[in-house]
Amino acid sequence: MREQLMKLLGTKQSIKDKALKELENKEMKFIKKYQEVEDSWVTQTLQNKVPEKLQEKLDLAFKKAFEWVFEKGTIVIEKSYQKKDYEQTFQVNAFSAKLKQDKKTIQTFSKEAQKSRTKNLLVSGIEGVGMGALGIGLPDIPIFTGVLLKSIYEIALSYGFTYDTEEEQFFILKVIEVSLSHGEVLVSSNQMINEWIEKPMQRESHLMKEQMTRTAKALSNELLYMKFLQGIPIVGVVGGIADTVYLKRITTYAQLKYKRQFLQTNQIMQYYH
Numbered sequence: 001m002r003e004q005l006m007k008l009l010g011t012k013q014s015i016k017d018k019a020l021k022e023l024e025n026k027e028m029k030f031i032k033k034y035q036e037v038e039d040s041w042v043t044q045t046l047q048n049k050v051p052e053k054l055q056e057k058l059d060l061a062f063k064k065a066f067e068w069v070f071e072k073g074t075i076v077i078e079k080s081y082q083k084k085d086y087e088q089t090f091q092v093n094a095f096s097a098k099l100k101q102d103k104k105t106i107q108t109f110s111k112e113a114q115k116s117r118t119k120n121l122l123v124s125g126i127e128g129v130g131m132g133a134l135g136i137g138l139p140d141i142p143i144f145t146g147v148l149l150k151s152i153y154e155i156a157l158s159y160g161f162t163y164d165t166e167e168e169q170f171f172i173l174k175v176i177e178v179s180l181s182h183g184e185v186l187v188s189s190n191q192m193i194n195e196w197i198e199k200p201m202q203r204e205s206h207l208m209k210e211q212m213t214r215t216a217k218a219l220s221n222e223l224l225y226m227k228f229l230q231g232i233p234i235v236g237v238v239g240g241i242a243d244t245v246y247l248k249r250i251t252t253y254a255q256l257k258y259k260r261q262f263l264q265t266n267q268i269m270q271y272y273h
Helices: 002-035 042-045 054-078 081-099 105-135 136-157 166-179 183-198 206-228 236-265 267-272
Strands: none
Touching: 002 105, 002 183, 002 236, 042 081, 042 183, 054 136, 081 105, 081 136, 081 166, 105 136, 105 236, 136 166, 136 236, 166 183, 166 236, 206 236, 236 267
């Protein structure tokens, strides 16, 4: 009886360990993909054509978009999906995980998060291309920011986490910033987020405004040339496609971080030890 129990406990431990190992491999692939910076042909072509003050305008536009969503817009975003459905689905998946305690039940949470990501990528693609065809660049930023935060909110709910506290909003902003980083900054910042997940009290949520500025700048740096291009009718379709490209990059990273948080801190996972 003792041997059977030890074998069962060992199996459960290996399921969680294996899930964490697979997650770490995916994180390393993400870092390897985005660690090196190479200017695209668009960047090289437009480098001397973008107005000097466009960067400042983008910084301000993204910052204002974050401020509006966190202060008033979350309620508006929540009208675009059924929050209770996500919470109920999580509870059902959690109950199943406690009963079965196998690898398949862990994957269920990831599948729910992936479903919402796929849907939002489609929405972003349609919106970005449509705006680009009309030559709408800067006005697209609040819409893009709304879809981005909606995507992360749904990922968080899929793994059983909230997003409406200042601490969680700070975490979301940091995840977005790090997902757009490069080089050693990406490596060290990724490690810092992993440490935050292990010890949430280390999160410096009192620096919310500063983090909002940093995240807005990270987005404007990456999207500068594409938003300029998006402001040109017809040709702007190319710039509009960038919305989907960057949404995919950011939400891929966000899903990795929320899954790590789920595996390391969620009470459900105590049953896998």
